Amino acid sequence: MADAYEVPELLDDIKTPALKPGSMGHLAPYPAVEKHMKPLGFPDARVPDWEKRGVEKLGEMLKKYRSLQVYMDICVKCGACTDKCHYFLGTGDPNNMPVQRAELMRRVYRRYFTPAGRLFPGLVKASDLDEEMLKQWFTYFHQCSQCRRCSVFCPYGIDTAEISMAAREIMDAIGVGHKYTTEIVAKVHELGNNLGIPKPALSGTLQFLEEDMLETTGHEIKLPLDQEGAEVLLVAPSADFFSEPHIQSLMGYAKVFHQAGISYTISSYASEAANFGMFIGSFEQKKKIAKRVAEQARALKVKRVVVGECGHAWRVAYSFWNTLNGPFDFLDPRYPVPQHICEFTHDLIQRGALSFDKEANDAYVVTMHDSCNVARASRMGPNPGGQFTIPRDLIRATCNHFVDMDEDTICEKTLCCGGGGGLLTDELMDLRIKGAMPRMTALKRVVDGHKVNFLALICAICKAQFNKMLPLYGMPMDMVGGVHQLVSNAIRLGAKKGVV
Amino acid sequence: MLTYLAYTVVGVFIAGFLWKIFIYARSAAPLLIPTTPAPVTRGGVLLRLFREVAFFESLFKADKLLWIAGYAFHATLVLVLVRHIRYFYDPLPAFFAHYQIVGLLAGLAMVGALGLLWARRLLIDRVCHISSKADHLLLLLLLGIGGSGLLMDFFLRPDIVAIKKAMAALWGFPGVNLSVASPGDIVFIAHLLMVAVLIIIFPFSKLMHLGGIFFSPTRNQVDNPREKRHVNPWYPK
Numbered sequence: 001m002a003d004a005y006e007v008p009e010l011l012d013d014i015k016t017p018a019l020k021p022g023s024m025g026h027l028a029p030y031p032a033v034e035k036h037m038k039p040l041g042f043p044d045a046r047v048p049d050w051e052k053r054g055v056e057k058l059g060e061m062l063k064k065y066r067s068l069q070v071y072m073d074i075c076v077k078c079g080a081c082t083d084k085c086h087y088f089l090g091t092g093d094p095n096n097m098p099v100q101r102a103e104l105m106r107r108v109y110r111r112y113f114t115p116a117g118r119l120f121p122g123l124v125k126a127s128d129l130d131e132e133m134l135k136q137w138f139t140y141f142h143q144c145s146q147c148r149r150c151s152v153f154c155p156y157g158i159d160t161a162e163i164s165m166a167a168r169e170i171m172d173a174i175g176v177g178h179k180y181t182t183e184i185v186a187k188v189h190e191l192g193n194n195l196g197i198p199k200p201a202l203s204g205t206l207q208f209l210e211e212d213m214l215e216t217t218g219h220e221i222k223l224p225l226d227q228e229g230a231e232v233l234l235v236a237p238s239a240d241f242f243s244e245p246h247i248q249s250l251m252g253y254a255k256v257f258h259q260a261g262i263s264y265t266i267s268s269y270a271s272e273a274a275n276f277g278m279f280i281g282s283f284e285q286k287k288k289i290a291k292r293v294a295e296q297a298r299a300l301k302v303k304r305v306v307v308g309e310c311g312h313a314w315r316v317a318y319s320f321w322n323t324l325n326g327p328f329d330f331l332d333p334r335y336p337v338p339q340h341i342c343e344f345t346h347d348l349i350q351r352g353a354l355s356f357d358k359e360a361n362d363a364y365v366v367t368m369h370d371s372c373n374v375a376r377a378s379r380m381g382p383n384p385g386g387q388f389t390i391p392r393d394l395i396r397a398t399c400n401h402f403v404d405m406d407e408d409t410i411c412e413k414t415l416c417c418g419g420g421g422g423l424l425t426d427e428l429m430d431l432r433i434k435g436a437m438p439r440m441t442a443l444k445r446v447v448d449g450h451k452v453n454f455l456a457l458i459c460a461i462c463k464a465q466f467n468k469m470l471p472l473y474g475m476p477m478d479m480v481g482g483v484h485q486l487v488s489n490a491i492r493l494g495a496k497k498g499v500v
Numbered sequence: 501m502l503t504y505l506a507y508t509v510v511g512v513f514i515a516g517f518l519w520k521i522f523i524y525a526r527s528a529a530p531l532l533i534p535t536t537p538a539p540v541t542r543g544g545v546l547l548r549l550f551r552e553v554a555f556f557e558s559l560f561k562a563d564k565l566l567w568i569a570g571y572a573f574h575a576t577l578v579l580v581l582v583r584h585i586r587y588f589y590d591p592l593p594a595f596f597a598h599y600q601i602v603g604l605l606a607g608l609a610m611v612g613a614l615g616l617l618w619a620r621r622l623l624i625d626r627v628c629h630i631s632s633k634a635d636h637l638l639l640l641l642l643l644g645i646g647g648s649g650l651l652m653d654f655f656l657r658p659d660i661v662a663i664k665k666a667m668a669a670l671w672g673f674p675g676v677n678l679s680v681a682s683p684g685d686i687v688f689i690a691h692l693l694m695v696a697v698l699i700i701i702f703p704f705s706k707l708m709h710l711g712g713i714f715f716s717p718t719r720n721q722v723d724n725p726r727e728k729r730h731v732n733p734w735y736p737k
Contacts, residue, residue, distance in 0.1 A: 019625050064734055066527040067717045073520070074712035077635050078570065079620065079627040080562035094629050103630070115704055116634075125632040148718075151535045153562035155552065155570075156709055157718035159533065283530055283735060319532050322729045336726045376535055379723055384537035412537060413561075 005430055007472045008090060008437045010444050014409075016083040017092035024093040028139040030427050032177030036186045040285060043175035050174040054129050055112050057173045058105075058166075062113065067162040072109045074156050075099060081150040081158075086416050087143050090434030095140045098150035098160040104136050105163055134176065141167040142178055143431055145421035146279065146312075147372035152412050164421070165281030172280060180425035184276045188289050193238035193272035199225075202268055205241050213251055219493045221258040223250070224265045228300050232257070232264035235273045235293055235317075235338075236308030237460035245481040246463055249309050252484030255491050256345050260353045264306070270296040273313035274460065278320075279422030287324040290316060294325035303332040306339050309482045311371035311459035312420065314340055318378040342458060343380045345487060346390045349397055356490040361399040364454040366486065367446050368392055368404065369439065369466075370414035371459035385411070391483050395456055398490040403450045409442040419465030429468075436469040447475060455480045502678060506670055509696045516703025517711060524715040530732040538723035545722050552719060566620065572613035579606035580649075587660075588667050604653060611646040614639060638705070641698055648691040658684035 034044035047053055062069045081098040083089065088096040095101055103125070110117030110126035117126030127133055146161035171177065187196045197205075206223040213221045224230065234257075240250040257264045270292040277285030297305050305328075307317045317338045322328065328337040336343070348354050370388060380386040388411045395402050409415050418435030446452040455466060457480070466480040539545045551557040556574075560567045583603025586596040618639045621631045652658055662679055680686060701707070714720060722728075 016626075019629055021629075062527065064528050064530065066524060066529045066715060067533060069527040070524055070712045070715045070717075074706060074709040074716075076706045076709050077627075077630050077632075078559070078566060079624065079630060080559055080566060082626040082630065084562070094626070097626060097630065099630050116701075123632070123637075124634045148535060151718050153558055155556055155559040155562075156713045157535055157552075157558065157716040159535065159718050162533065283732065287735070319725045322725050323531055323732055326729045338726075377533070379536055379538075379540075382540075384540060384723065387536065412535075 005433050005472070007433055010437070010441050010473060012445070014089060014438045014441050017089065019094050020092035021094055024087075024091045024096060024143060024431065025136075025139060027143070027428065027431055028135070029142045029423075029425060030179040031138075032179045032182040036179065036182040037172075037175065037177050039186045039189055040172070040177075040182055040282075042172045042177055042182070046175040050134075050176070051129050054134075054170055054174050055108070057170045058108065058129075059113065061166050061170065062109075065162065065166060067159060068166050071102065071156075071158045071163060072106055072113075075102065075106070075158055076155075078155065080153050080155060081160075084150050084153050085144075085160075086147070086149070086418060086438045087145070087431065087435045090418070090437040091431070093143075095136070096143055098154075098158075101140050101144055102158070102160055102163045104133070104140055105167055108133060134171075137167055138171060138176060138178075141171075142423065142428070145372070145416045145418070145423055145435070147416035147420055148376040149372065149413070149416065152376060161421070165278070167281075168279070169281035172282065178280070178422065181276050181279050181422040185280065185285055185289065188272055188276070188292075192269050192292065194274050194276065195238045195242060197238060197241060197271065199268040202241060202266075202271060206266070209247070209251060209254075213254065217255075217493055219258065221251075221254050221493075223254050224263075226268055226300070227263075227265035230263045230265035230300065230302055232262060232304045232306050233270075233293070233297050233300055233302040234264050234266050234306050234308065234341075235270060235313075236266070236341075237273045237310035237313055238271055239310075239460040239464060240308055241271070243460075243464060244467075245478070245485060246309075246460055248485035248488060249482030250484075252482065252486075252488030252491075253306075253308060253341055255488055255493065256341075256348065256354065256484070259491060259493055260348050265300060265302070267293075267296040267300060269299075273307050273310045273317065275313060275316040276422060278312055278316055286316060286320060290321055290324045293317075294321070294328070297328070298330060304335045304339060305331065305337060306341055306344050308341050309458040309460065309484060311373040311461060313460075314458075315373040315377040340380050340390075342391050342394055342483060343386075345484070346381070346393055349394075355492045356398045356487075357492055358398060358400050358490055360490040361454075361486055362401070364399060364486070365401040365403065365450060365452045366395055366399050366454040366456050367402070367443070367450075367452045368395060368410070368483075369417070369443075369455055369457040369462060370410050371457055371462050372414060372416050372420060374458060375412055375414045391456075391458055394483050395486060398486045403446055403452060405442045405446050409439070415439040415442065417459070417462040417465040418469065420459075420461050424461050424465060432465060433469065433472060436465065436473070440469060440473040440475075443475070444473070453479055454486075456483050456486060457481075458483050502666060503670060505696060509699050513699045513702055517708075520703050520708055521711050521715075524712065528733045529717050529721070530734065532721050532723070532725045532730045533717050534721040534723045535718040536723055538721070540723050540727075542722055545720060549714065549719060552713065569613050569616040569620065572609060573617060576606040576610035576613060579603060580610055580646075583607075587664055590664065590668060607646065607650055607653065611643065611650060614643050614646060618643065634705070638707075641694055645691060645694045645698065648687050648694065651687050652684055652691065656682070656684035656687050658682065658688040663688060 151159035
C-alpha cells in the first residue's frame with residue numbers, strides 16, 4: 001500500500017539532514033531461506049561457530065581483496081563522504097553515512113586484525129563480531145546500493161561498495177543471506193534469467209512484440225531467439241521482455257538492428273544481462289552467471305556481443321567479463337567486447353546508417369538520469385566519460401528538447417535511484433522511498449523550471465524503481481523510459497537500409 | 501637515552517611501514533574497479549595519483565572548507581619539515597637563513613589549520629559523530645607538537661646549539677644526553693617525545709593513508725578491461 005509509507009516532502013534543493021541515530025535500524029531485509037542458499041553453495045542456516053567463521057572469512061577476504069585491506073586501514077575520518085550518500089540524505093541515520101557504514105566492519109577489523117584494537121578496543125572503537133554487530137551488519141550493509149558515489153569524493157577513493165559486497169559475502173559464508181538476491185541468483189541458475197521466464201514464455205512474448213511492431217510500423221521487425229550464426233548476440237536485462245517501460249527499449253533495439261540490417265539473436269539460455277552475483281559480492285557467482293553468456297556466444301557462433309540497457313549488468317560486462325570468462329578472442333576483434341547498445345547505435349549513427357524524425361519526440365522535454373554503475377564503474381567508447389556523452393548524443397539525435405539536471409547530481413556525481421545494489425525489494429520500500437528523495441528533488445527542479453516530462457535512462461533497476469517512486473513524489477509514472485524508447489519513437493524505418 | 505629513543509622510534513616506523521606496504525602489495529586485486537571516468541593509460545593513472553597527492557583533487561570536489569583546512573595543514577607541514585633540516589645540517593647553507601621566515605609563518609598556519617580541523621570534529625554534528633577518541637587525540641598530539649614548536653620559536657627558546665650538537669651526534673652511536681637547564685629545554689623534550697609518539701603510531705594508525713593511497717584500486721587502476729585482460733590471481737582460469 002503506497003499511502004502507508006511516509007514520503008519526504010521535496011524542498012527546493014537537496015539539504016543535508018540533521019542526525020537521527022538509529023532511525024533506520026529497524027529495516028533489515030528478509031533473510032534468505034534454505035532453498036535459495038543451497039544452490040549457491042552457502043550454508044543453508046547460520047553455522048554454529050559463526051563468530052569464529054565470520055572472522056576467519058574476513059581474514060581471508062583481506063588477502064583476496066586489496067580494496068578491502070587498504071580501505072579498512074586508511075580512512076582518516078575526514079567526513080568528506082558524510083553528506084554524499086542518498087540514503088543518508090534521505091534518512092538522516094548516521095549509519096548511512098559511508099564512513100559510518102564502513103565503520104561497522106572496521107570495528108571488527110580493528111578488534112581482530114590490528115594491535116591497537118587488540119590492546120585498546122575502547123580508545124579506537126573496536127568491537128567483537130557478536131549478535132548485535134551481526135544485526136547491524138545485516139541491516140546497514142543492506143542499506144547500501146553500492147553506487148560508489150562516496151568513492152568519487154573520498155580523498156583515497158575508498159569505495160563503500162567494496163566493503164558492503166565483502167560484508168555480504170562474509171554473511172553468506174556463515175549462512176546469513178539476503179532472500180531477494182539469493183533467490184534471484186538461484187533462479188538464474190535454474191532458468192537463465194532473474195525473472196524466472198521459461199523459454200516458451202519468452203518466445204511467446206517476442207512473437208507478440210513482433211506482431212505489435214508490424215501493426216504499428218508496417219515493418220517486419222524481428223526479435224529472433226536462439227538463432228545460430230547471427231552476427232550479434234543481444235543480452236538484455238530480462239525485465240526488458242516483460243516490464244513497462246523496459247519493453248519499449250527492447251523494441252528500440254530491435255528497430256536499430258532491423259534498420260541497420262545487422263542480424264542478431266537473443267538467447268533463451270543466456271536471457272539475462274543482470275548479474276546479482278555482484279550484489280552479493282561473490283566472485284564465483286559472478287563468474288558462473290556470466291559464463292552462460294560466454295558459452296552462448298560460442299554456441300550460437302556470433303561475432304559480437306551487445307548488452308542492453310542495464311546499469312550493473314554493464315559494469316559486470318564491461319569491467320569484469322574479460323576477467324571472469326575471457327579471453328573473447330573468438331569474437332570479431334574490430335568491435336569492443338562487449339559493446340553497449342548505446343555504443344552500437346551511436347556507432348551506426350556516426351556511419352550514417354540511421355536517421356531520425358526528431359519531431360516524433362516533440363511532446364517530450366527530456367532529461368537524463370545517469371545510472372550509478374554506468375557512470376562510476378564503466379565506460380563507453382574510447383574516451384573516459386563516453387558513458388555520459390554517448391547516451392546524451394543519442395537523446396540529442398532523437399529529440400529536440402533536452403536539458404540536464406543540476407551538475408552536482410549527474411555524470412560522475414549522479415545520485416542513485418534508491419533501488420540498486422540488490423535493494424529493489426518491497427520490504428525495503430521505506431528505504432527506497434527515502435533514498436530516492438535526492439534524485440526526485442533534482443528532477444522536480446527541472447520539471448518545474450524547464451517543463452521536463454521525460455526521464456531518460458539506461459538501467460532496468462532504475463526504471464523499475466522510478467516507476468514506483470514517481471507517483472509517490474507527485475510525478476507521472478510514465479515519464480520514465482529508456483534511451484532506446486526515444487530511439488524507437490524517432491527512428492526512420494525503411495528509408496535507408498544497412499550499413500554503408 | 502636520546503640515541504636509543506631515536507633509533508627505536510625510527511626502527512619501529514620503518515619496519516612497521518614496510519610491513520604494511522608488504523601487506524597491501526601482497527593482497528590481490530581480483531577485478532578492475534577504478535572509479536570512472538578513469539584514465540585509460542598507465543601514464544594517465546600516474547597523473548591521477550599525482551593530482552590526488554599534490555592537490556587532493558577528490559577532496560576538492562567533496563568539501564571546499566575541509567579541502568582548505570586539510571590542504572593547508574599538509575602543505576604547511578611540508579614547509580615546516582623543510583625548515584627542520586637546519587637542525588641536522590652543519591654548516592648551514594645560506595638558503596635556510598632566508599627560509600626561516602617561510603618556515604615560521606608556515607608553523608603558525610599549520611597550527612591554525614589543525615585548529616580548524618579540530619573545530620570541525622567538535623562543531624559539525626556529522627563529523628563529531630564519526631570521531632573516536634583516537635581521532636581527537638591524534639589532532640591534539642599534532643597540535644601539541646606544533647604548539648610546542650611555536651612556543652620555542654617565539655617565547656621559550658631552548659639551547660639550540662646544544663640540541664644541534666646532540667642531533668649531529670645521533671648519526672654515530674655515542675650516548676647523547678640533552679641538558680635540561682631552562683624551561684625552553686623542557687618544552688623541547690616534550691616536543692621531541694610527542695614527535696616520537698607520532699612516528700611510533702604511524703604505521704599502526706590511519707596515518708598510513710600516506711602509503712595506502714598508492715594502493716587504492718579505485719585510483720591506481722587503468723580503465724582498460726576490454727582492451728587488456730585482467731587476470732584474477734586467485735581464480736586465474
